[in-house]
């Protein structure tokens with residue numbers, strides 16, 4: 001990876017909107033403003049999501065409208081070629097791209113192979129450009145959900161299922177090996193808790209295989225889970241003495257309601273916190289633990305939370321961590337929290353955007369999740385909308 005040498009870090013100022021929106025034209029700002037206003041209304045989002053799914057199923061001509069609005073804001077394009085424009089714009093302000101093929105869970109072997117090949121192509125592309133150093137992998141894109149679940153529940157696999165799972169591991173190994181050889185980093189996303197244990201085991205196996213000098217492979221820890229601090233501490237203990245740099249990407253977790261609903265329905269203790277402050281504490285505690293072990297950990301703080309981001313930047317400065325660009329990564333989703341990403345990059349931190357790409361229909365579940373995330377809480381305007389309005393006032397567009 002092409003790291004610059006130690007950069008003296010300038011103050012991180014997430015309120016600098018000029019920097020935050022420097023890559024957005026007036027037209028794009030107006031579109032984003034309209035989008036976030038619509039997304040602010042929960043009932044519209046729910047209705048819009050259902051209506052769009054049906055319209056696509058019925059082959060109504062809505063693709064163009066989606067493509068030029070919500071898709072344009074949150075995705076890079078339908079192909080990696082189309083995504084180049086966004087990638088270059090990010091690179092122009094020293095923001096790296098995490099190329100994210102927006103395929104939701106696949107159903108069969110040809111689907112899994114297709115996703116693997118797409119990711120391998122992306123690694124080759126990343127090798128030939130300086131602007132992409134990271135790619136993301138969702139394990140349900142390259143392996144069967146039901147087999148992950150059976151493994152977690154210790155249900156014995158049939159011979160055929162064992163062979164299927166071996167192929168999943170082989171696909172992941174091909175991806176990690178190619179990334180290792182190309183000098184690229186792989187972020188393995190975290191999924192539902194009832195599939196996660198075998199996923200953790202696969203990620204750990206890959207780390208042991210490929211993370212000798214640097215973290216080629218990152219596993220993701222969802223800090224809304226009550227057991228993740230214990231998992232992190234245990235992982236550190238188990239890997240002590242091995243020649244391995246642990247890649248730890250921390251997130252709060254995307255499936256809160258699903259986790260809670262399943263636990264209630266199937267009557268088992270919820271694996272996630274019920275109070276947001278507990279998740280926040282657990283996230284910041286994971287930061288502390290990773291920083292205490294930076295000689296053998298690379299950390300990626302994947303969050304839109306300003307307090308956690310600020311907390312980490314302050315710790316880096318307070319502890320005088322000189323090699324922070326190599327060891328500590330910050331990441332946000334494309335189209336969200338630009339005030340964090342661009343001001344982090346401006347301040348000399350290692351910042352990236354997850355940039356999804358893929359055809360509009362495939363990306364739709366991803367877009368619906370983004371819309372739901374941005375609906376208003378108790379009628380309050382979302383943080384994104386507030387920032388957009390401030391920038392529009394600054395540009396005299398409002």
Ligand SMILES: Cc1cc2nc3c(=O)[nH]c(=O)nc-3n(C[C@H](O)[C@H](O)[C@H](O)COP(=O)(O)OP(=O)(O)OC[C@H]3O[C@@H](n4cnc5c(N)ncnc54)[C@H](O)[C@@H]3O)c2cc1C
Nearest residue numbers: 189190251252253254273274275276279302303304305331
């Ligand atoms: C670059 C990037 C990569 C990501 N990759 C993954 C991934 O691999 N797997 C994954 O699951 N998610 C992933 N996410 C999504 C992430 O888990 C969060 O859903 C999202 O980022 C919102 O959390 P936040 O830290 O940004 O900020 P905030 O807005 O401060 O936090 C919102 C989050 O807090 C938690 N929360 C909210 N209410 C409660 C409550 N009452 N009790 C307990 N906890 C609560 C939930 O996790 C919720 O998503 C990723 C996010 C980013 C930015």
